[in-house]
Amino acid sequence: MKxxxxxxxxxxxxxxxxxDQDLTPELSTADWKTEANVLEALAALGHTTExxxxxxxxxxxxxxxxxFAPDVLFNLADQFKNNRGFDQNIVSLLEMQGVPFxxxxxxxxxxxxxxxxxxxxxSYHRIRTPNFVVIPRGQRVARPRQLKFPLLxxxxxxxxxxGIAQASFVESDEQFRDRVTFIHDRHDGDVIAEEYIAGRxxxxxxLGHRRLEVFPxxxxxxxxxxxxxxxxxxxxxxxxxxYRKRWGLExxxxxxxxxxxxxxxxxxxxxxxxxxxxxxxxRIDLRLTAANQVYFIEANPxxxxxxxxxxxxxxEKAGVPYPQLINRxxxxxxxxxxx
Ligand SMILES: Nc1ncnc2c1ncn2[C@@H]1O[C@H](COP(=O)(O)OP(=O)(O)O)[C@@H](O)[C@H]1O
Ligand SMILES: [Mg+2]
Numbered sequence: 001m002k003x004x005x006x007x008x009x010x011x012x013x014x015x016x017x018x019x020d021q022d023l024t025p026e027l028s029t030a031d032w033k034t035e036a037n038v039l040e041a042l043a044a045l046g047h048t049t050e051x052x053x054x055x056x057x058x059x060x061x062x063x064x065x066x067x068f069a070p071d072v073l074f075n076l077a078d079q080f081k082n083n084r085g086f087d088q089n090i091v092s093l094l095e096m097q098g099v100p101f102x103x104x105x106x107x108x109x110x111x112x113x114x115x116x117x118x119x120x121x122x123s124y125h126r127i128r129t130p131n132f133v134v135i136p137r138g139q140r141v142a143r144p145r146q147l148k149f150p151l152l153x154x155x156x157x158x159x160x161x162x163g164i165a166q167a168s169f170v171e172s173d174e175q176f177r178d179r180v181t182f183i184h185d186r187h188d189g190d191v192i193a194e195e196y197i198a199g200r201x202x203x204x205x206x207l208g209h210r211r212l213e214v215f216p217x218x219x220x221x222x223x224x225x226x227x228x229x230x231x232x233x234x235x236x237x238x239x240x241x242x243y244r245k246r247w248g249l250e251x252x253x254x255x256x257x258x259x260x261x262x263x264x265x266x267x268x269x270x271x272x273x274x275x276x277x278x279x280x281x282x283r284i285d286l287r288l289t290a291a292n293q294v295y296f297i298e299a300n301p302x303x304x305x306x307x308x309x310x311x312x313x314x315x316e317k318a319g320v321p322y323p324q325l326i327n328r329x330x331x332x333x334x335x336x337x338x339x
Pocket of ligand 1: 115130152154158159160161162164194195196197198201231232233234285287297298
């Protein structure tokens with residue numbers, strides 16, 4: 001018989017909460033799909049589960065850990081006080097307290113969040129990354145000459161394609177200046193400008209602590225986008241259903257890749273996972289050029305875990321149904337503390 005565990009599911013909330021707050025209304029909304037899916041899976045697995053959502057009050061977490069004494073914390077809290085930059089601080093606290101938790105540790109979160117630092121580490125280890133420059137807020141906006149157009153201008157630390165639009169694709173110094181200034185002002189943060197890598201957009205899901213498993217590769221296809229237009233997973237491309245329909249954007253399993261190439265991609269992604277000290281589970285975003293060169297774009301530790309998103313769909317395709325996937329993530333989380 002499988003071991004039953006006490007699991008505390010930790011969520012973030014966008015406004016102050018109470019320790020005994022009834023989250024039923026939130027859990028039926030689209031924004032809380034992941035949380036609802038995970039709770040369902042935990043129930044199906046037979047684990048004793050409690051949940052807590054925190055906004056800015058860490059004392060609630062302290063109280064809950066004391067009263068419930070969970071074996072493991074299922075971490076779905078990726079912001080604090082509405083700030084996504086604080087995900088690593090929550091995890092640091094858990095690390096300090098020696099509470100086993102699911103997903104990535106603080107170092108991996110920090111390294112992956114900064115799109116410049118992660119690329120420096122990987123290029124040192126000869127993994128192909130686009131050439132780039134980071135332009136801190138408040139610094140003169142100048143394009144280094146060796147950086148070739150077209151470029152993609154992004155916030156250096158955002159996620160979910162926040163701040164990424166068609167206008168992020170720039171082909172002249174004027175467009176470059178405008179977009180950098182816009183991101184500096186609107187997102188109040190530093191900018192990364194990368195050489196644009198034309199090619200297929202691949203998403204690789206990995207699961208594991210020391211031993212890593214790579215799931216079947218997903219791809220975002222741009223069916224109705226004319227061949228000479230840039231293909232970018234912009235904010236609308238990810239989240240606007242009508243826009244996705246109009247341009248024929250679809251997430252599907254990558255087809256027609258040579259098995260040797262698939263093996264190479266899997267090996268590369270395992271190296272990336274380890275080099276960036278990722279733990280738990282992750283989705284790595286890549287570009288595959290017409291010459292079959294694999295470029296690293298970004299690593300997402302703790303990717304969206306909803307049952308209908310790329311990560312869970314990849315796992316399912318590999319023969320790991322959703323509740324088992326959640327259980328594997330828990331067992332990996334329990335391992336990390338013993339090391
Ligand atoms: N250097 C690049 N070359 C080509 N496309 C890119 C590049 N950087 C980003 N993109 C496109 O923009 C999307 C979002 O960029 P990404 O760095 O993954 O940001 P986010 O963290 O918001 O997902 C990518 O999925 C890809 O479609
Ligand atoms: Mg991405």
